[in-house]
Amino acid sequence: MTFEEKDIIYPPVHPGTDRTFIRFYDGELDLNSIFYSAEKDTLPKRIFVTDTTVASLASLKGFVDFFRGEDFSHPKIEAGFIGKRGKDILLILGAGEPFKTIESVLAIVKTALDAGGQRSAVFVGIGGGVITDMTAFAASIFKRGAHCELVPTTLLSMVDAAIGGKTGCDFDSYKNMIGSFFPAQKIHICPSFIESLPQHEYRSGMAEVVKTALLYSPELYEKLEKYPEILNDRKNPLVGEAIRICVNAKAKVVEQDLTEKNIRMQLNLGHTFGHALESMCGLGVVTHGDGVAWGMARAADLSQRLGLCTKEHANRVKSCLASFGWETEPVHPEMKKKYGNNEEEIARILLNAMKKDKKNSSDKIRFILQENVGETVITEVPEQDILAVLK
Ligand SMILES: NC(=O)c1ccc[n+]([C@@H]2O[C@H](COP(=O)([O-])OP(=O)(O)OC[C@H]3O[C@@H](n4cnc5c(N)ncnc54)[C@H](O)[C@@H]3O)[C@@H](O)[C@H]2O)c1
Structure with a gap:
């Protein structure tokens, strides 16, 4: 069998969406x-x-x-x-x-x-x-x-x-x-x-702020770590500063990788766990940010379990999250409320939800993990390690 080939070359699909x-x-x-x-x-x-x-x-x-x-x-x-x-x-x-x-x-x-x-x-x-x-x-x-x-x-x-x-x-x-x-x-x-904003929505947004700081701004992370009272101090100039730092950090990432083929995946720190939690508790029960915050605690434990980060780093992240009032324990109370106390079963339910997440290209589940603040790795993780940090 023989064949001929032809390329069709197109201009960008949506004129006007090449800059924001x-x-x-x-x-x-x-x-x-x-x-x-x-x-x-x-x-x-x-x-x-x-x-x-x-x-x-x-x-x-x-x-x-x-x-x-x-x-x-x-x-x-x-x-x-x-x-x-x-x-x-x-x-x-x-x-x-x-x-x-x-x-x-x-x-x-x-x-x-x-x-x-x-x-x-x-x-x-x-x-x-x-x-x-x-x-x-x-x-x-x-x-x-x-x-x-x-x-x-x-x-x-x-x-x-x-x-x-x-x-x-x-x-x-x-x-x-x-x-x-x-x-x-x-x-x-x-x-x-x-x-x-109602307090829980403000706190939800603060989770993405902490996430961005963990990923791209050790300086901002340190400020947040020292001042969790920002949760009750919305007019503090640190809020405006944090917004600009986060917007600039995300802008830099999406300029390089709009369609999430590589570095944009980092922005999903805490999201694989968090989305599973949000979905399995019933959409709207756990706010997006609270889900992500819990997910960042799980990601810290997973990073430690895989030998990527020290116990000190994982504890540092979890205690910062806890000081903002976020759940950091492996079994989220909303899961217990909905599914009872069987931790093994809860872990399985969450694992199955993660498998369905669109961000997973194969059977293996990909996670955004950290070696330290500002040092991020993307890696596929075997099921037994995921289950281990969920119970
Ligand atoms: N596209 C992306 O890259 C991206 C990134 C992160 C999250 N998300 C999505 O964002 C959604 C979560 O966003 P959200 O947390 O803003 O939720 P939301 O849009 O549901 O807003 C939360 C609540 O706050 C109310 N609200 C909005 N502004 C208010 C204000 N100024 N004062 C008082 N109340 C106000 C809303 O009516 C709503 O009831 C999720 O669906 C998530 O998937 C998208």
């Missing part, structure tokens, strides 16, 4: 000035997407009210609300991980379609990681790729979820099973959003 412009804002939050200061005629059509909690924030009232009709008579803010402001649309979805569904993504797509959106439309996600992930995903599939801007409103989405172009939604009870790589063109970071 990030702006950090200080002081009072004002979305009207961010999105409505330019001449009306020059503005593209925008599909703003947020959730019920964010839409109800006092700091957003002046923005959301414009979408409620001239006399603000439009129905109260609830999931499914669709309001108009000139040619722009605001869609409000339910809040939290249980709403990170393909149905929500399709609701965004349908809203844009019903509003006559074209590929030139800009999808603007205003919210935590759930909203930013889904809005960017909807933008990526709408007419094969519209535009996307993000306004992360949780600490977690500022330092992690909104940065780096990973989009998607959960499916079939598993996290982020559907999605795409589609970097936002602009990201607007307003740290003052943090002030209204």
Whole structure:
């Protein structure tokens, strides 16, 4: 048999997604000035997407009210609300991980379609990681790729979820099973959003901050280690400093490896364990950050077990995590609550969930482990070692 070959060479698939412009804002939050200061005629059509909690924030009232009709008579803010402001649309979805569904993504797509959106439309996600992930995903599939801007409103989405172009939604009870790589063109970071976060959400974001510090900034890690009180001190300048360090660190990584072929995998420190925990406790029971923090403790134990790091390093990491109030024990209390006290069975349940995780290319499960702060290794680990640190 003989054959001929031919290459088809393409330009980049999504023009306009080859760079992301990030702006950090200080002081009072004002979305009207961010999105409505330019001449009306020059503005593209925008599909703003947020959730019920964010839409109800006092700091957003002046923005959301414009979408409620001239006399603000439009129905109260609830999931499914669709309001108009000139040619722009605001869609409000339910809040939290249980709403990170393909149905929500399709609701965004349908809203844009019903509003006559074209590929030139800009999808603007205003919210935590759930909203930013889904809005960017909807933008990526709408007419094969519209535009996307993000306004992360949780600490977690500022330092992690909104940065780096990973989009998607959960499916079939598993996290982020559907999605795409589609970097936002602009990201607007307003740290003052943090002030209204419930404490557990703030702590959840802090887990990604600690993760980034462990991976890329020994200096920041030391500061966090010395000052876990940052959990009760949101206005401390260290918070703003940490946000910038994390954004810059993640930006550097995704510039080199947007589609997670190599170094971007490091950002999954604690995530293989954490995602399994989140999925198996029932999505939404353990916050993403709390899952990741517990996962980092498991990764520290696994690193020690495999002889990659010293016991001192593993203990240092675990005591830092514990000082922030995170669970560091092998068996998470939420697993016991759901599955009873059989530790062997709990370990197996988590192992099976990890096997299903999309990040595993073969039967073996790959982990991000550390030799020390700032010294990270990626390695496949035999099942018996994984089970050993889960009970
Ligand atoms: N794409 C990525 O690279 C990436 C990285 C990390 C996490 N994620 C995803 O991010 C999601 C978690 O994000 P999250 O922790 O922001 O969760 P979230 O989006 O569910 O937000 C948490 C809660 O806080 C509320 N909220 C948001 N902003 C608020 C504010 N300023 N004040 C008061 N309440 C506010 C939300 O309504 C929600 O109820 C997960 O689905 C995870 O998979 C994605």
